[in-house]
Each structure stands twice: as structure tokens, then as C-alpha cells.
Amino acid sequence: MNWERSHFCGDLRQEHIGNQVVLFGWCQTRRDHGGVIFVDLRDYTGVSQVVFKKEISIEAHQLGDSIRSEYVLAVRGQVEHRLEGNVNPKLPTGEVEVLVDQLEILNPSETPPFLxxxxxxxxxxxxxxxxxxxxxxxxxxxxxxxxxxx
Incomplete structure (x- = not known):
């Protein structure tokens, strides 16, 4: 698999909707909402929300279930517009999210002593x-x- 970065986490905007992207970064936060897993992926440019759904990739979803804070990740997926009500105006990337079809955990992490x-x-x-x-x-x-x- 070719894991060459296509964008930085803080670069994604509405004009990238529909594009396949590859991002690298640290897991800042992870949330599980009824089988849909949301991860805030952070690099030095900012944060992008990446989403793991069983319908898109069972393998990525299962691996995504093991992600914890400060894990280093590589994700490949398609940029989509966030659903109405899920837009985050506080983030420059808050109008888009990446629907992940491939995930690689580059480095797991022990639970950090502080967030x-x-x-x-x-x-x-x-x-x-x-x-x-x-x-x-x-x-x-x-x-x-x-x-x-x-």
C-alpha cells in the first residue's frame, strides 16, 4: 500500500469534497456514537474529523475501534460535507469530514498522563x-x- 500524504489535517475545506485523501496524524479524541466512530486527527497544521463506518469498511471500522488518544494514524478516505447540525464553525476544517476506507495504526500509545x-x-x-x-x-x-x- 502506498501511504503518501496528500493533504495536511488542517488543509481540508469544502473544495476538497469528493476527493480521496491520505492524512497522517495523532488521535486527539475518539468518540463512538452507536457504531459510528469519530476521531479528531491532529497534525501541526490543525485538526480534521475522520469517520469510521461499517458500511464503508468493516476492517477499518474494527481497527478504528481500538484507537486511543495519541495513537499515530494513517488514514485514506473520501472528503464529505458534514451533516447539517454537525458543522463545527470553531474549526477551519469544521464543514468537512473524511469517511475512512483504509486505516493503518503507525504507532500505538499508552494512555497519556494528561490530555x-x-x-x-x-x-x-x-x-x-x-x-x-x-x-x-x-x-x-x-x-x-x-x-x-x-
Whole structure:
């Protein structure tokens, strides 16, 4: 299988609807809604919602059921418009989602000691001990990118 990235997670927009894409990233969150699995896939450019449905791929859905926070994933699927009421205006990618037909878990992960979204409530000593997680936070990534441009 050729797993060559076609887009970054933060790049997907309405003009990509109908396109087959390949994305790589970390699982930020995973939600199971009655057999449909939603994963927020994150890379340094942003977050895209990827969706696992049995009707599209039983194999991808079964493997998707094992995904946990901070797993590193490669997904292939088709960009579709989110259903009315599921659009997320807070995200640049919030109008689209990727319906996954192929999934590869590139690297599983142990349960992280803290969630990136909750890092402000975590003791600094724990955050420094797990600095590799801290550096995945979008604010810190943004700061590093700005600094590299200077």
C-alpha cells in the first residue's frame, strides 16, 4: 500500500469534497456514537474529523475501534460535507469530514498522563517530565514555528 500524504489535517475545506485523501496524524479524541466512530486527527497544521463506518469498511471500522488518544494514524478516505447540525464553525476544517476506507495504526500509545486540552490544570513538574506531549500542543507548536521564522 502506498501511504503518501496528500493533504495536511488542517488543509481540508469544502473544495476538497469528493476527493480521496491520505492524512497522517495523532488521535486527539475518539468518540463512538452507536457504531459510528469519530476521531479528531491532529497534525501541526490543525485538526480534521475522520469517520469510521461499517458500511464503508468493516476492517477499518474494527481497527478504528481500538484507537486511543495519541495513537499515530494513517488514514485514506473520501472528503464529505458534514451533516447539517454537525458543522463545527470553531474549526477551519469544521464543514468537512473524511469517511475512512483504509486505516493503518503507525504507532500505538499508552494512555497519556494528561490530555493536551487540559494541560493548564496539570502540575508543571508533570508537564516537564512529559515534555514531548507538551510540545504537541497547538499553542507551543505555533510559538516554535514563529520562532523558526525569526
Amino acid at each position: 493536551l486540552e487540559e494541560r493548564e490544570q496539570v502540575d508543571e513538574k508533570i508537564r516537564l517530565t512529559h515534555r514531548f506531549l507538551e510540545l504537541r500542543h497547538p499553542d507551543l507548536q505555533h510559538n516554535m514555528m514563529q520562532r523558526s521564522r525569526a
